[in-house]
Amino acid sequence: MQALGKLFLKGLAVVIPVVLTVAVTWWLAWGAEKLLGRLLRATLPDGWYIPGMGLVVAVFLIGVVGLLSHVLIFQKLFSWGERLVNRLPLVKTIYNAAKDFIGYFSPDSTAMEKVVLVRIPGQDFELLGFVTRETFTGLPFDLRADDPVAVYLPMSYQLGGYTLFLDRACLQPVDMTFEEGMRLVLTGAVAGREQRNSRSPGKEMGNKIETLDDN
Numbered sequence: 297m298q299a300l301g302k303l304f305l306k307g308l309a310v311v312i313p314v315v316l317t318v319a320v321t322w323w324l325a326w327g328a329e330k331l332l333g334r335l336l337r338a339t340l341p342d343g344w345y346i347p348g349m350g351l352v353v354a355v356f357l358i359g360v361v362g363l364l365s366h367v368l369i370f371q372k373l374f375s376w377g378e379r380l381v382n383r384l385p386l387v388k389t390i391y392n393a394a395k396d397f398i399g400y401f402s403p404d405s406t407a408m409e410k411v412v413l414v415r416i417p418g419q420d421f422e423l424l425g426f427v428t429r430e431t432f433t434g435l436p437f438d439l440r441a442d443d444p445v446a447v448y449l450p451m452s453y454q455l456g457g458y459t460l461f462l463d464r465a466c467l468q469p470v471d472m473t474f475e476e477g478m479r480l481v482l483t484g485a486v487a488g489r490e491q492r493n494s495r496s497p498g499k500e501m502g503n504k505i506e507t508l509d510d511n
Contacts, residue, residue: 328354411477412467414447414460424481425449426474427467428459452484 333350364370382388410427429446432439441463450457470477 325351411470411472411474412447413470414449414462415466415468416462417466423449424470424477425460425467426477450478450481452482 329348329350331350332353333345333347336349336353337345365374378391381391412425412427414423414425416423425447427445428448432444432446439461441461443464444461445464445467447460447462447467448457449460472480
């Protein structure tokens with residue numbers, strides 16, 4: 297029975313991520329197809345609509361929005377729309393939270409790209425964190441550290457987290473990507489062992505670690 301239980305848990309570990317990924321992808325694709333497909337059926341002549349055209353149009357429109365975001369006039373329009381949204385009390389909270397979260401995964405984003413080990417003065421333990429800010433001009437408060445760095449410390453299984461303003465001397469760079477570090481923290485250091493062990497040996501860690509001063 298114990299062996300069967302282990303096999304069942306291993307099966308869950310394989311099946312659940314696949315099912316969740318497929319479910320979320322299907323939900324997004326189905327929503328795009330349902331919304332835009334209905335519009336296409338109403339505008340196109342009879343017999344022209346083919347199932348799946350709504351999804352194709354959705355992908356195309358998202359690409360167009362990404363392209364227009366580099367055009368100055370549309371950047372001003374987007375900024376005007378954001379200012380309008382930020383005037384709505386509840387809407388601005390949801391919008392800004394979603395924007396900040398998605399912004400972490402943007403190709404142009406530099407947020408939390410540096411993974412560090414945090415040594416809190418007077419404590420023997422270390423924490424894995426992510427550098428979020430290194431310049432603090434314009435903030436309405438002064439920091440006591442000589443060379444402050446903002447570090448986000450997420451909690452396992454995404455139950456919360458803390459942002460600490462520490463001296464740079466308390467931080468040690470770690471040779472990990474943001475995705476690897478976040479996966480390691482959120483799973484309680486369970487994930488990531490196979491990925492790290494599969495890397496080619498023989499390279500000195502010091503040659504791969506970049507200092508926090510590098511951009």
